[in-house]
Amino acid sequence: MINRENGVACYQQLSEILIKQIEKGIFKPGSQLATEIELSKRYRLNRHTVRQAIERLENEGFVYKIKGKGTFVASDKINYKVSKRTSFTTSILDVGLNPDARLLESYEIAAGRELSKRLNIQFSDRIIVLEIVRFVNKMPFCHTTSFLSKAKFPELRSLINGSFSLVAVLKKHYGVDAVRKSSTFEVSTPETSDMDILMISQKVPILLVKSISKGQDGEVVEYCVTKFRRDMCSIIVDFNGEGR
Amino acid sequence: MINRENGVACYQQLSEILIKQIEKGIFKPGSQLATEIELSKRYRLNRHTVRQAIERLENEGFVYKIKGKGTFVASDKINYKVSKRTSFTTSILDVGLNPDARLLESYEIAAGRELSKRLNIQFSDRIIVLEIVRFVNKMPFCHTTSFLSKAKFPELRSLINGSFSLVAVLKKHYGVDAVRKSSTFEVSTPETSDMDILMISQKVPILLVKSISKGQDGEVVEYCVTKFRRDMCSIIVDFNGEGR
DNA sequence: GAGTGGTCTAGACCACTCA
DNA sequence: GAGTGGTCTAGACCACTCC
Incomplete structure (x- = not known):
């Protein structure tokens, strides 16, 4: 042989x-x-x-x-669609699979240099951090860390409990219509915590996507970093689609 | 230690x-x-x-x-911007670096199952294939394989010689205004030929981007597969920008 | 020819899972 | 406790680059 x-x-x-x-x-x-x-x-x-x-x-x-x-x-890769408006749930349902999510934790931090720039707020402003793991057919699929201004969404942490559609919560409780403006794609390797969350070894590359969403008024609403299991998906960017 | x-x-x-x-x-x-x-x-x-x-x-x-x-x-990563209309040259010039390109080869093949579907043409139609390597500051940056219908662009192979802006050639000679419609992002590993072209070892992951461009009439103009050196870039997708 | 990374072998011990 | 992959060591030979 x-x-x-x-x-x-x-x-x-x-x-x-x-x-x-x-x-x-x-x-x-x-x-x-x-x-x-x-x-x-x-x-x-x-x-x-x-x-x-x-x-x-x-x-x-x-x-x-x-x-x-x-x-x-491994199973075949999932074709995960991303456009201006994408919901994880509908995107996974569209390809006939079973989506699920779990809020790992939520906490608050001071913005600091990097995040204050991204969210266009003050250095010392408070930020709400949401850590969410999403599953497809019970397998961990991606790990999202979202950053939002506490001043703009003061009660967000209690509102998000039980609901994982951040976009829906923002719309319902704050009247904000969040739309993705840009996403950065990189290949990376998992940190120790991600290895447990996504159940992969450190040697497996992950797809790192950093996104900015803005509201109707053009203000930055959310900055989020999502780590995808590289073996589980291709990510399809639709430059036109309004998606859902 | x-x-x-x-x-x-x-x-x-x-x-x-x-x-x-x-x-x-x-x-x-x-x-x-x-x-x-x-x-x-x-x-x-x-x-x-x-x-x-x-x-x-x-x-x-x-x-x-x-x-x-x-x-x-390695050097720092290049922030490479992609939007509906992106030219490699302007995108690299924008970040203050020096772009360059070389046509590796051009040839023709029969469409076959996969490509005929992508380009929305017949199984037995002829396809023009262009293989282009692009450089940033003299270092190989990405390797693009473009597929276009021979029937639509019969003289393309001779027209492209010397010019690497495919978009410009399509506009000038065929009056076609090609715009990117969707891109798929995956992590992959290089084939043997890519290892030489991009000067990397097989163990280094690459970022694989498959894109579809359409003309004013909504017809598919180009299907291309680009392999980026994963160590050289982050790819930034702009969902709004018209770019250039 | 000296130095570099690339490949292959042999053998050891570990932590983990499962029965 | 048997079987799995994870880690570490030791030593060998290779092809390649540079002088």
Whole structure:
């Protein structure tokens, strides 16, 4: 199976073999891959070489690992749509999946240099921070940290309890119609806390999206940072759509 | 330096030490990092453990490696703006850098299933493919593969020679005003050819952006796939801006 | 030829999961 | 306690760059 003379690294060859097998659908999403030791026996490679091959699969989002359990074939990517007005819930429902969310915590901080600039408020103004994890089919999908001015939305923390549509709360209680103005896309790696929240290892890249939303009056309403599991989604930006 | 009792992996600790040093600006962009052997001596770690630490730095875009030469500190990320109408050249000039481009090759293929759907043409229609590498300050920045209908733009291949503003050529010679309609963002890993073109190793994630542009009449004009060096840029999507 | 990173092997111990 | 992946060490050889 592995050709040791053609100049192509063994781990390279192995990862291609495994990718082909996964793409052919020999393994179903969620099913367990052969263990490292099994693979090293089967292909007569050292376990570390096998690990290198699997690392690439993990980086490309073909598989995910669970410590003590094994390596599993990942599901297909979700096409997650983003436009001026996007609600996580409708976007996930649109592709026929089951959305869910949980408020991890809410707290207040002083704006500081960076955030005061983003939200266009004073350095010492108070900011409400909301940390929300969103799930698709019970799997953690993304982790959003939202920053809003306390002065503009004083009771937000108690209002948001139980409801996860921030946009709906802002509209209903403050009459504010928040629309996404810009988003920045970067690739990053998870911090320790994100590893637990999103259930991924530090080695898996994440997609980092920073967005600014403004109200009807053109004032900045929300600055939020969302970390997406890179193996779970492609993000589709619609430059026209008003979405919902 | 390295604490072997606190339960944090050594390579983890080392990568944090190195990131802090880079963030403090102890090393300037482009300068060489200590070699693997130097680091393994200095921190009393095995060379492989050091390599694990550096791998993380590479994944996060802090450093890049050149075979046979060494490991070097990467430059700051470029804030690359994308909106309905974006030209690479103006976007890079806007941030005070020096854009450049090179037509790698142009050729024709039959549409096939995938592309005929994207471009909304027939399965057997001919497609013009343009492969362009773009540079920022002489460094490879992204690799774009554009697909356009041969029937609509028969002479495109000869017209594009020497000019890299596809939008300008379409406007001038065909009277078509191409505007970006949607873009899909994914994280991926480079294919072998991209590794050479973008001068990166296979282990470094890339940002994959697939875009559709349409003309005034609403017909699809171009489908393009762009691979960005993940260590070189953040991509900023402007949902309003008409850009240029 | 000396120095760099890239690959491969061998073997060890760990923490975690599951029965 | 057996099996999984996670980490660390030791040592080897390679291709590449630079002098």
